[in-house]
Amino acid sequence: xxxxxxxxxxxxxxxxxxxxxxxxxxxxxxxxxxxxxxxxxxxxxxxxxxxxxxxxxxxxxxxxxxxxxxxxxxxxxxxxxxxxxxxxxxxxxxxxxxxxxxxxxxxxxxxxxxxxxxxxxxxxxxxxxxxxxxxxxxxxxxxxxxxxxxxxxxxxxxxxxxxxxxxxxxxxxxxxxxxxxxxxxxxxxxxxxxxxxxxxxxxxxxxxxxxxxxxxxxxxxxxxxxxxxxxxxxxxxxxxxxxxxxxxxxxxxxxxxxxxxxxxxxxxxxxxxxxxxxxxxxxxxxxxxxxxxxxxxxxxxxxxxxxxxxxxxxxxxxxxxxxxxxxxxxxxxxxxxxxxxxxxxxxxxxxxxxxxxxxxxxxxxxxxxxxxxxxxxxxxxxxxxxxxxxxxxxxxxxxxxxxxxxxxxxxxxxxxxxxxxxxxxxxxxxxxxxxxxxxxxxxxxxxxxxxxxxxxxxxxxxxxxxxxxxxxxxxxxxxxxxxxxxxxxxxxxxxxx
Ligand code: F6P
Numbered sequence: 001x002x003x004x005x006x007x008x009x010x011x012x013x014x015x016x017x018x019x020x021x022x023x024x025x026x027x028x029x030x031x032x033x034x035x036x037x038x039x040x041x042x043x044x045x046x047x048x049x050x051x052x053x054x055x056x057x058x059x060x061x062x063x064x065x066x067x068x069x070x071x072x073x074x075x076x077x078x079x080x081x082x083x084x085x086x087x088x089x090x091x092x093x094x095x096x097x098x099x100x101x102x103x104x105x106x107x108x109x110x111x112x113x114x115x116x117x118x119x120x121x122x123x124x125x126x127x128x129x130x131x132x133x134x135x136x137x138x139x140x141x142x143x144x145x146x147x148x149x150x151x152x153x154x155x156x157x158x159x160x161x162x163x164x165x166x167x168x169x170x171x172x173x174x175x176x177x178x179x180x181x182x183x184x185x186x187x188x189x190x191x192x193x194x195x196x197x198x199x200x201x202x203x204x205x206x207x208x209x210x211x212x213x214x215x216x217x218x219x220x221x222x223x224x225x226x227x228x229x230x231x232x233x234x235x236x237x238x239x240x241x242x243x244x245x246x247x248x249x250x251x252x253x254x255x256x257x258x259x260x261x262x263x264x265x266x267x268x269x270x271x272x273x274x275x276x277x278x279x280x281x282x283x284x285x286x287x288x289x290x291x292x293x294x295x296x297x298x299x300x301x302x303x304x305x306x307x308x309x310x311x312x313x314x315x316x317x318x319x320x321x322x323x324x325x326x327x328x329x330x331x332x333x334x335x336x337x338x339x340x341x342x343x344x345x346x347x348x349x350x351x352x353x354x355x356x357x358x359x360x361x362x363x364x365x366x367x368x369x370x371x372x373x374x375x376x377x378x379x380x381x382x383x384x385x386x387x388x389x390x391x392x393x394x395x396x397x398x399x400x401x402x403x404x405x406x407x408x409x410x411x412x413x414x415x416x417x418x419x420x421x422x423x424x425x426x427x428x429x430x431x432x433x434x435x436x437x438x439x440x441x442x443x444x445x446x447x448x449x450x451x452x453x454x455x456x457x458x459x460x461x462x463x464x465x466x467x468x469x470x471x472x473x474x475x476x477x478x479x480x481x482x483x484x485x486x487x488x489x490x491x492x493x494x495x496x497x
Contacts, residue, residue, distance in 0.1 A: 001030055001403050001419055008033050019284035020270035020437035025424040028403045029291045029371075030299065039290040040280055042452065048286060051451040056276060058084045058237070062458035063334055068237045069458040071443065072272045074245035075265035075436070084237040096232060100250055103212075103232075104258040107175070108148065115206035116172045121149060124165050125251040126191045127179030128155040130240025131214075133322050134439070135179070137315045138244065138252045141435050142260055145382060151255040154195070157187035162194055171202045177212040177251045181240050183220035186467070196225065214247040239458050241322045242443060260432045267436025275444045285444030291423055292445070293452055295371045297341045305363060306349035308375040309395035312430055316375065317349030320442060327446045327457040334456040343453050349373075353394045363402065364416055371421040374399055375438070379429045399424050 005011050005027070014036070015027040031039065055061055058068045073082035073089050080090045106112035110119040125135055132155040139151050152165040176199060178192040199207035212230045213221035216238070221231045232247035245265060253261035271285075280286050295301040306317040328344035349355065352374070363370055376395040380388035405418020425441075427434040450457030475481035476493045485493065 001028060001421065004032050014281075015287075017282055017284050017287060019274045019278070019441065020267060021428065021434055022271075022284065022437055022441065023426040024284050024288065025426075026287055026291050028399055028422045028424065029294065030419070030421050031291070031294050035294065035298070036281075036290075039294055042293075043280055043286060043290060043448070046452050046454075048280065048448060048451055052276065052447075055447060056082075056272075058082055058086070058089075060085055062239070062456055064456055064459045064461070065236075067458070069239055069242065070237045071239065071242035071245055072269075074234075074238065075268040075272070075440075077266075077269060084235070089235065089237075092235075096234070096247055100232060100247055100253050100261070101258045103230075103250070104254045104261075107254050108257060114172050114174075115203045115209050118170075118172045120175050121173040122169045123149060123151045123175045123177055123251050123255055124162075124169070124195055125151060125153050125177050125179065126155075126162075126188055126195060127214075127248070128185060128187045129322060129326075130243050131179040131181065131185075131188065131248055133241075133315070133319045134244030135249060135252050137313075137319045137439075138249065138264065138435065139255065140315050141310075141312045141430055142252075142256055142432060147255060149255045151251055154191045155187065157190050159194070162191050166195070166198055171199050171207065171210070174199070175210055175212055175254075177214065178221070178224070178226070179214040179248050179251075181216045181234070181238070181243065181248075183213070183215045183217040183224070186470070192224065212250070214250055240460075241326055242458075244439065256432075263432025264436035264439075267431075267433035267438075268440035269436075270433070271437045271440035271444065275440075285441055286448050288423060288441065289445045289448035289452065291421075292345065292371070293449060295421060296343075296345050299369070300342070301369055301371060302342065302345055303368065303370045304345045304347050305355075305359070305370050305372045306347055306375070307352045307355050307372055307398075308349075309352040309391050310375065310377045310380075310430060311351050312381060313375060313377075314351035314354075316438075317347060319439075320347050320349075323442060324446050324449075326460050326463070328450050328453065328455060329462065330453075330455040330457075333454040335454075339453055339455060341453065343455060344449070352398065353391065356394065356398065360398070363420065369420055371423070372399075372402065373423045373425065375425045375427070377427045377430050377434075381430055395424075398422075 012027050017024045056072060058070050060066055061069050068084045070082055070084050073093055078094050082090050107120050113119050132153060136153050154162040154165040176195045180188045199210050208225050211226045213226040214232045215221045216234050216236055218231045218233045222228055232250055234246040238246050249261055275285050306320055308316045324344050324347055330343055331339055333339055374395055376392055399422040402420040402422055403418055405416035408415040447457055472483045476483055477497055
C-alpha cells in the first residue's frame with residue numbers, strides 16, 4: 001500500500017473525505033486507483049443512488065416484513081415531509097419529539113416528582129439489542145462526569161445485571177424506563193417485572209407512577225401498568241437497531257437533557273444530507289462501504305476490528321456488532337436466492353489504547369489480515385491535554401505501523417510485514433452532533449453494503465430459532481415438558497434440572 005502514494009500523487013486528496021464534520025482517510029486501504037474505480041463501477045451497477053432514493057422515499061425496502069426503514073424521518077428537522085409507504089409521518093414524529101422534550105424538562109426541573117414527592121435522581125433503562133446498545137453507547141459517550149440524573153442499564157436476563165443496576169438506588173427517586181419495540185422480548189419483560197416488584201416493595205401501588213415505557217406496541221405497555229401519559233410510541237418502520245433516534249433514546253434525553261438529544265439528531269441529519277447529495281466518489285458512507293467490501297469480497301477477509309481511541313466510545317464496536325451483523329449477516333438475497341458473495345464481516349473491538357495491549361499482536365503479526373477502523377477525537381472531553389496527545393499519537397502510530405510494518409530480515413520474531421489496512425476517522429470533539437453523524441455514517445454504510453450484496457438489511461429472522469428453542473428447553477428445565485432433543489442437549493438438560 002505504501003508504494004501507492006508514490007505511484008498516485010493524488011491518492012491522499014482522492015481518498016480523504018469530509019462529511020458532516022467528520023474526516024475520513026481511506027488512503028491506507030489496499031486499493032489502487034483502478035481498484036477504487038472498479039469499486040465505484042460496482043456501486044453504480046448495483047444502483048446505489050436509486051436504492052438510496054427508495055430508502056429515503058419510504059418505500060418498502062424491508063420486503064420480508066413488508067415495511068419501509070425510515071429512521072431518517074426521526075432526526076429530520078421540524079417541517080420535513082417523510083412518507084412511510086405513502087403515509088405522511090413527519091407530524092407524528094414531531095409530536096412525539098415534543099412530548100419527549102416536555103417529559104425530559106419536567107423530570108430535570110423537578111416539576112415532575114415521584115410517588116413520595118421526591119424529584120427523580122436515577123433512571124433504570126431496561127431493554128436489549130437495539131433497545132439497549134444505542135442508548136448505552138450514547139450515555140457513555142456524552143454523560144457528564146457528575147450527572148444530575150444517574151442512568152443505569154439492564155439488558156441481560158441474567159438477574160445479576162438488574163441487581164447491579166438497582167444497587168444503592170432509592171426507589172422513591174428512580175424512574176424505570178422499559179424499552180421494547182415489540183413488548184414481548186423475554187429478557188426485557190423479565191427485568192421489567194422484577195424492577196416493578198422492586199418499586200412496589202417500597203412504594204406500593206403508587207409506584208406505577210415511576211414506570212415509563214417506549215414501544216411500538218403501546219397497548220401492551222399500558223396493560224403492563226405503565227400510566228398512559230408515560231407510554232411513548234414509535235413505529236414499525238423503525239428497525240430496532242436503527243431506533244436510537246426515536247423515543248428509544250428517551251432515557252438519554254432525560255439524563256443528558258433534550259438539547260443533547262437534539263444535537264444527535266442534527267448530526268445524523270447532516271450525515272443524511274451528505275449521503276443524499278455527495279457524489280459517490282466523495283460520499284463517506286459509500287466509500288467506507290466500498291473499502292470494507294474490497295477487503296471482504298476482493299481479498300476474502302471475514303473479520304474487521306473497530307478501535308475507537310476514546311474511552312467514551314468503548315462501546316462502539318458492540319453497537320456496530322448488532323448494526324452490521326444483524327443487518328447484513330444474511331446468506332440469501334432479498335428474493336430468497338443464495339447470495340453470490342460472502343456478506344457481513346464479523347466485527348470486534350475495544351477502546352484504544354487498551355486494545356493495543358490485548359489483541360493488537362494478532363493485528364500486526366497474526367496469519368490473518370484484519371482491517372481496522374480507527375476512530376479518533378482531536379479534543380478530549382476532559383482531563384490533561386498532554387494525555388490526549390499521547391492517545392492521538394497512538395492512534396496515528398498504529399495506523400502507520402500496520403501499513404508500513406518493519407523489515408527485519410534477520411529476525412523473524414521482530415519482523416512486521418505491514419500492508420495491513422486501516423480506515424481512519426477523525427472527530428473534532430465528541431459532541432452530540434459528531435456522535436450522531438458517526439452513527440448515521442455507519443447506518444448508511446451498512447445500507448450500501450446490503451444493496452451491493454442484494455440482501456434485505458432490515459430483517460433479522462436468524463435470531464428467531466434460538467428464541468423458540470429456549471422456550472422449549474425452559475419447559476424441560478422446569479419439568480413441565482420432556483421434549484425430544486439430540487443426545488448432547490438432553491444430557492445438558494438433565495445435568496441442569
Ligand atoms: O432478537 C433480536 C431483536 O429482535 C433485535 O432486533 C431487537 O433490537 C431486540 O431483539 C429487542 O427487541 P425489542 O425492542 O422488541 O424488545
